[in-house]
Amino acid sequence: MATFTICCLPGDGIGPEITTEAQNVLTAIGRQFGHTFTMTDEPIGGAAIDTHGVPLPEATLQACRESHAVLLGAVGGPKWDALETAIRPEKGLLALRKGLSLYANLRPAVIFPELKEASYLRPDIVADGVDVLVVRELTGGIYFGEPRGREGEPGQRRAMNTMVYDETEVRRIGRLAFEAAQQRDKRLCSVDKANVLEVSQLWREVMNELAPSYPDVTLEHMYVDNAAMQLVRDPKQFDVVVTSNLFGDILSDEAATITGSIGMLPSASLGDEKPALFEPIHGSAPDIAGQDKANPLATILSVGMLLRFGLGLEQEADAVDAAVADVIAQGLRTGDIAGPGEAVLGCRAMGAAVVDRLQARKD
Ligand SMILES: NC(=O)c1ccc[n+]([C@@H]2O[C@H](COP(=O)([O-])OP(=O)(O)OC[C@H]3O[C@@H](n4cnc5c(N)ncnc54)[C@H](O)[C@@H]3O)[C@@H](O)[C@H]2O)c1
Ligand SMILES: CC(C)[C@H](C(=O)O)[C@@H](O)C(=O)O
Numbered sequence: 001m002a003t004f005t006i007c008c009l010p011g012d013g014i015g016p017e018i019t020t021e022a023q024n025v026l027t028a029i030g031r032q033f034g035h036t037f038t039m040t041d042e043p044i045g046g047a048a049i050d051t052h053g054v055p056l057p058e059a060t061l062q063a064c065r066e067s068h069a070v071l072l073g074a075v076g077g078p079k080w081d082a083l084e085t086a087i088r089p090e091k092g093l094l095a096l097r098k099g100l101s102l103y104a105n106l107r108p109a110v111i112f113p114e115l116k117e118a119s120y121l122r123p124d125i126v127a128d129g130v131d132v133l134v135v136r137e138l139t140g141g142i143y144f145g146e147p148r149g150r151e152g153e154p155g156q157r158r159a160m161n162t163m164v165y166d167e168t169e170v171r172r173i174g175r176l177a178f179e180a181a182q183q184r185d186k187r188l189c190s191v192d193k194a195n196v197l198e199v200s201q202l203w204r205e206v207m208n209e210l211a212p213s214y215p216d217v218t219l220e221h222m223y224v225d226n227a228a229m230q231l232v233r234d235p236k237q238f239d240v241v242v243t244s245n246l247f248g249d250i251l252s253d254e255a256a257t258i259t260g261s262i263g264m265l266p267s268a269s270l271g272d273e274k275p276a277l278f279e280p281i282h283g284s285a286p287d288i289a290g291q292d293k294a295n296p297l298a299t300i301l302s303v304g305m306l307l308r309f310g311l312g313l314e315q316e317a318d319a320v321d322a323a324v325a326d327v328i329a330q331g332l333r334t335g336d337i338a339g340p341g342e343a344v345l346g347c348r349a350m351g352a353a354v355v356d357r358l359q360a361r362k363d
């Protein structure tokens with residue numbers, strides 16, 4: 001029994017809707033296991049631009065630093081699309097990840113047995129299940145490299161981003177990925193573009209240097225273009241995938257096709273220090289915002305990761321994962337994972353169903 005401070009950042013679009021459901025699950029876990037989760041909502045993204053003029057107010061970053069873990073909904077949306085890059089809502093999220101030194105983003109793509117029909121992949125491909133962990137480097141690469149910006153001459157606009165990795169940055173994400181593979185099926189695939197990019201050649205060298213320290217793990221390398229194809233052609237060949245910031249962003253959205261919906265993919269962003277950050281991999285889904293249509297399960301599964309990786313509460317995390325598995329097994333579906341003719345629940349009803357299952361499992 002303990003008291004934990006959780007800094008919640010609902011953000012924009014569907015962010016507040018899915019965060020509310022995740023907070024209800026956390027409260028239910030607290031009731032069940034005798035913990036107190038003190039949750040405070042802080043502004044980030046477009047919502048913070050509207051109220052504070054910046055996407056990551058200093059007070060938000062400070063509140064995150066003073067918490068045991070951070071739970072984020074999503075940021076961004078058309079309302080802020082015309083803003084210059086420096087103050088776009090997404091900038092706040094990137095500054096938060098960098099500000100908390102969260103260099104490792106774990107994105108598990110697991111197919112629930114009852115959702116095989118919802119998968120975009122052929123039935124024979126997902127028949128035996130799929131379980132891939134994408135380990136995405138999160139605070140380096142082309143997202144943060146210098147120089148960046150706009151230059152050029154009249155009549156010829158030019159823009160620039162730079163992909164940079166230090167060996168230290170590659171080594172620390174590599175270690176984490178090897179260790180993750182040791183806990184799983186002991187297969188690590190490092191994804192790069194070493195046939196073209198210097199940065200990828202360094203990435204590959206460092207991964208190869210690490211390999212002898214993990215003799216139980218099989219390391220292979222794959223070019224990102226091939227990896228994008230193999231992920232949907234034969235996802236079972238992958239156990240843990242480690243890759244750079246941009247490649248990981250793209251491949252993890254692609255991995256969502258395996259599970260049936262991006263609304264099912266949670267994530268944990270970890271550094272060497274606490275607090276860590278937990279968020280669904282999807283965005284603010286402006287097309288369905290405010291309509292009670294969003295799937296809250298990616299955010300609820302992120303609460304599971306928060307309990308496991310952020311607070312070290314394994315049993316509590318297992319309870320969340322089991323409750324989500326139960327509602328899926330019961331046939332409860334939001335619109336994004338519903339098959340033809342299946343009844344569709346809203347975001348609130350799906351969140352409430354998970355809370356009910358937690359209660360039922362306890363009784
Ligand atoms: N971590 C984040 O906060 C994050 C991540 C990705 C995109 N974004 C931002 O979100 C905004 C919209 O981006 P986008 O449209 O490219 O990506 P998106 O992930 O928001 O939406 C892509 C598609 O997936 C659907 N979708 C997403 N989450 C869903 C859920 N929980 N339930 C059901 N359907 C869901 C949407 O309705 C949409 O059709 C942009 O401003 C983008 O920069 C933020
Ligand atoms: C919103 C954007 C900055 C973000 C990213 O690219 O990291 C998002 O796509 C994600 O996957 O979390």
Ligand SMILES: [Mg+2]
Binds near residue numbers: 250253
């Ligand atoms: Mg993304």
